[in-house]
Amino acid sequence: MKQIPSLLLCILLASLIMACGSKEKASNAVRYQFDHIIDIAYTPDTAVRCTGWFTDQGSWMGFTLPQTDRWVNGFCGPFSIDKRNWMAKAAVTAHFGKAPKEVFTPDSTNYYPGELYLSARSASGKISQQLLFADATTALLSVYADTAGELCFTGNDWAPGTTFALDQTTVIATHPSGEIVSIGFTPDTRITCTDTNYQAICEGGKKVSISLSFFYNEKEKVAGMQKAATVLCQPDSFIQANNKRWEEYLSRILRKDMPKEYDRIAVKSVVTLLSNWRTNRGGLLHEGIIPSHAVGYFVGFWAWDSWRFSVALARFAPELAKNNIRAMFDYQLPDGMIIDCIYTNPEENNARDSKPPLAAWAVDEIFTHTQDTAFVREMYPQLLAYHRWWYLKRDHNRNGICEFGSTDGTTEAAAWESGMDNAIRFDNAQMVKNDAENAWSFDQESVDLNAYLAQEYQLLKKFASLIGQPFEEKDYTADVANYFFDTETGFFFDRRLSDGSFVKEEGCEAYIPLWTGIATPEQMERAMKLLTDTTKFATYIPFPTVAADNPKFMPKGYWRGPIWLDQTYFAIKGLRNYGYNDRADACTKQVFDRLQGLKNGAPIHENYGTHTGECLKAPHFSWSSVHLLLLYEEYGKQANDITK
The missing domain is CATH 2.70.98.50 (putative glycoside hydrolase family protein from bacillus halodurans)
Structure with missing residues (x-):
């Protein structure tokens, strides 16, 4: 040598x-x-x-x-x-x-x-x-x-x-x-x-x-x-730590019984979520996940986005999931409200509205995957205050059924509170002043909001039992499914405050009683007629935001037609809840096989074309990634049929 x-x-x-x-x-x-x-x-x-x-x-x-x-x-x-x-x-x-x-x-x-x-x-x-x-x-x-x-x-x-x-x-x-x-x-x-x-x-x-x-x-x-x-000084140790961390992420979410192209979707979802991870800075007091780093106006934390992100993170990055929730609750108002969104510069925060109540779902998923009762104990008082806020500030006629609304009396902020900014169901909605300070409601009660609250009530009751706390909240939720179900149409709709009539715009808000499991088996059976109709919801990519035969349907109309994967997931999970597992798998395959670029190099997008699968709004979108990951996790598995 x-x-x-x-x-x-x-x-x-x-x-x-x-x-x-x-x-x-x-x-x-x-x-x-x-x-x-x-x-x-x-x-x-x-x-x-x-x-x-x-x-x-x-x-x-x-x-x-x-x-x-x-x-x-x-x-x-x-x-x-x-x-x-x-x-x-x-x-x-x-x-x-x-x-x-x-x-x-x-x-x-x-x-x-x-x-x-x-x-x-x-x-x-x-x-x-x-x-x-x-x-x-x-x-x-x-x-x-x-x-x-x-x-x-x-x-x-x-x-x-x-x-x-x-x-x-x-x-x-x-x-x-x-x-x-x-x-x-x-x-x-x-x-x-x-x-x-x-x-x-x-x-x-x-x-x-x-x-x-x-x-x-x-x-x-x-x-x-x-x-x-x-x-x-020690580059190899940092390389090894990076390898170990990513190996753990992927090993926690990948299944051994899935096609490789579906594994790729799951991995891309994890990569997307972690590319949107931001450490605490300025007004963001905890680390968390932003909706999309590719779009400047999405570089902040949003409430119902954050709850979804933590649901997925609970599976492979539970500490990040916890901090992601804490970040929003850092700005909880004295009356219990969780504001819409927060930024590094707090002057840009939006407190004109809240977002749909999914925080308890996120905490429950973290508990399911970690058994961390200390975190449940930490979050419980804040979750309870937020739950009470809805009935204090968003129940106009005090009948135990809530409405989306705003703190400034504008329909714009109220639509934002629903998360469905330009939804067809709100086209004719007006604002009414509530008897609490800084509280206005839409003049219609929303089925999705009250289905979320029904789920939240049950989870809060569970948390109280876990941590040994008395639970004495009044139950407004027992009859929510019947209240919003139109027996003539066989579907769920919002109702007008003025006369109790249904706002008969067939839309994705009807998926939520199925996802939360509050619908009766008979109601689900009636709803299946619309859910399996190829002119309405059984489209090329299933479960659009409004029925495809609605005259107001717009292929690129944000919440007026395109596919949002959270709503598609809620519908597919609803199918599983009521024993339609084969149908749920078939719909999942449509999503995985037909969304353009999903199995290749294209980033995951905010929404997609109902009839084409084309990529629409913001790329590198976190909540789409969350629900793709959940669809991957549940595909091919027989869920518990709540009707049995």
Whole structure:
């Protein structure tokens, strides 16, 4: 071995490192079975496109893979998810030191769950790069070259006005917004900085580790720099921790009896949820999940979104699920109200309305998967106060049946409170003032709201028993199903306050008595006539937001026709509740097989075309991911038939 030239020895060692890494990637982790999980290829220019980013650990920064036809030899970003700034086209690009301006041709790119990978080659050799998150502020970049010699790193196209400083072996790039990117190198690296960029040179022939940290301001930077240094001191331990964490996520949700293409849907759902995970910052006092990081106005926490997210997270990330609930209850008002949404800047919070009461469902799912009675005990008083708030502020005629409403008397906010912003059933609704302060209601009682409250009542009763508390709440829920069921039509509808007449717009609100199980078997049997009618609800993608034969049906009309997967899930789960398991499985297959791009690289969207399965509103949408995960979990399983 001593007779082998040193250069050749370096090449052999580098090749061995790469080969071992490839072997481990191919055989040692579940995540690598799910390559190209979502297409996030995008090389940024001056415009910010709603494309989606790779992000993890609750970080407020994201990265994309470069487009092969607009290649830069590094991961694009970071991108500020809160302030919507590209800090650079690529904060770190890699080249060979002997030819720093050499052109690289892309070899491969990949987005695995929790990891990005790219490789490219030039006349001098091949460079491969791996990116993963060490924690919420720092990403770890690992670089391998198949050729010995120096490697050169520099940034590409920094945002105008960015300033640079050098702190030992860390480059500090400060954006005009005040946000900061720090790029940490190992002590053997030679670094120079100018007014517009930096250059770092180190020896190749080995794995090169670089830290990429993102800080909201100088205070965050001071607190986080030491953690970033720790990542560079022991990079392998952070890589192993990342592998372990993602292995646990996926092992907790994947089934051994499902088709691989359906496994992919489940994994994509987990990836989507965790790409929308944000750690506490500013007015967000706990970590939680946002609806979609790809759309600026969705970078906050919403109430009924959060309850859904925690239902799914309970299965694979229960501590995050708990904090996600706590985040909304941090802003519970003295009268018990949970406000609509909260942001990093509390001045942007919306307290004009609440959202449908699904919080107790989320807490129950967390208890089911963790048996954590301490969390139930913690949340119970707040849940009880929220339950009472509905009857205090949203029951206009004090008959124990509630209405959606608002604190400012506007129909806009009342529609928001229902969660179904432009639903057909509210087209002619008006506002009425209630006898409590800052309380208005729609002049119609809603079936879905009262079905949710009926479920919540039973769960609160269960929680009280679990923690040894007396439960003396008045039961308004026993006759909810009969109250909202129209025997003439055989379906559930809202009712007008003025005369008790039904608002006969056949819509998804009728799924909720089936999902909560409060409908009688006879009512379910009557409803099946509409649910199995191909002109109404048995559409190409089943269970739209309104019956497809409604004259007001709009294929792209938000809540006036498209498929929302939460509502489709509620209907399918309703089928299972009443023993229609084969029908539920058939409907689940329609969802999995017909939604465009679902089994391929397209992101999961906010809603879909009823008759086409086409992707409609916001991509990378969390609550769609939640209900796909629940459909995956329940597919092929015989649920308890509540009629027996």
